[in-house]
Amino acid sequence: MFNRELVKGSTSLILLQLLAEKDMYGYEIVKEMEARSGYALQVKEGTLYPALHKLEKQKYVDAYWQEPDKGPARKYYRLTAEGKEILQQKTSEWQSFVKAIDKVIGRKGYDSV
Amino acid sequence: MIQSKQDYLTILEQELHHTADKDELIREMDLHISELLHELALAKGLGEGAAMPEIVERLGAPEHVAAQYQTELEVTPKKVQWTFISVNIVFFIGGICLTLLYNLLPLPFVSHVWTTLTSITAVIIILYMLFWMLLGYEIGKEFGLGGRRLLIKTFYIALMPNILLMGLVVFRLMPMNWFDPLLTPPFIAVCILSTIVLYPVSYVGFRWGTIQSV
Numbered sequence: 227m228f229n230r231e232l233v234k235g236s237t238s239l240i241l242l243q244l245l246a247e248k249d250m251y252g253y254e255i256v257k258e259m260e261a262r263s264g265y266a267l268q269v270k271e272g273t274l275y276p277a278l279h280k281l282e283k284q285k286y287v288d289a290y291w292q293e294p295d296k297g298p299a300r301k302y303y304r305l306t307a308e309g310k311e312i313l314q315q316k317t318s319e320w321q322s323f324v325k326a327i328d329k330v331i332g333r334k335g336y337d338s339v
Numbered sequence: 340m341i342q343s344k345q346d347y348l349t350i351l352e353q354e355l356h357h358t359a360d361k362d363e364l365i366r367e368m369d370l371h372i373s374e375l376l377h378e379l380a381l382a383k384g385l386g387e388g389a390a391m392p393e394i395v396e397r398l399g400a401p402e403h404v405a406a407q408y409q410t411e412l413e414v415t416p417k418k419v420q421w422t423f424i425s426v427n428i429v430f431f432i433g434g435i436c437l438t439l440l441y442n443l444l445p446l447p448f449v450s451h452v453w454t455t456l457t458s459i460t461a462v463i464i465i466l467y468m469l470f471w472m473l474l475g476y477e478i479g480k481e482f483g484l485g486g487r488r489l490l491i492k493t494f495y496i497a498l499m500p501n502i503l504l505m506g507l508v509v510f511r512l513m514p515m516n517w518f519d520p521l522l523t524p525p526f527i528a529v530c531i532l533s534t535i536v537l538y539p540v541s542y543v544g545f546r547w548g549t550i551q552s553v
Contacts, residue, residue: 252371271398275371276411281553301366308484
């Protein structure tokens, strides 16, 4: 498990990235996030919905209800053109940040803390 | 103690009592809890009562979810729009009051304020530009790239007093000597130019804000 604040700060970016690959509903997003991170990324699942609704307000995602073959209708989220644009910007920013941090703390010959 | 899905949803609904669009969130949480109940029944053979403590742990307390929902969505387009429009109107009303007081009731304090302000017009113009940049920034930060239409709408409504004042000055519909020695042709030209660049300035703020929106 990572520091909660660290995960919280990256939640929107993770949501946008997952939705860039396919439309998903809330529970599916949680499962995908856990599986891909080897269960290292665990968020309070209930807090994903406020984050998704904020992305919807910002028009980065939109949503639609769809009825599966079995069971009740689910609300699917999908990335919009604006969402793709901001995802590209934020991914590039994130990669630059990781590279910079790596340069500082990932140098060979130094013991990590 | 939350012992059932209904308990959780009831608390959530109570917490979101005055929140707009709460029904959609409650419906989604309802479905999510059903998925979790199904998962825990299959994986651990837990019934609803036994599964709820784990579900609450995974979801977060309903009070916490409601608080976060309200925080994320408390700023509405109307609130932002009317805040900036009102602030700009307050600037104008302040300016009008000061001009009237200076000309009709020349108290020493008023004269001092007037003289000070008219001697730092460049600073005032720069600060005013920052106000318009802040308008764009706040819209971009809160509403993301989807806030572009809100920016345009807010910008044009907020600009009305500026256009009105400019018309009164350019067409000499107000006593020009009231503004002496401010209204020189170069100063009027700077004001017109500044008004022209207000939208680009707001847009720069908007783009900067969108980067902070996620």
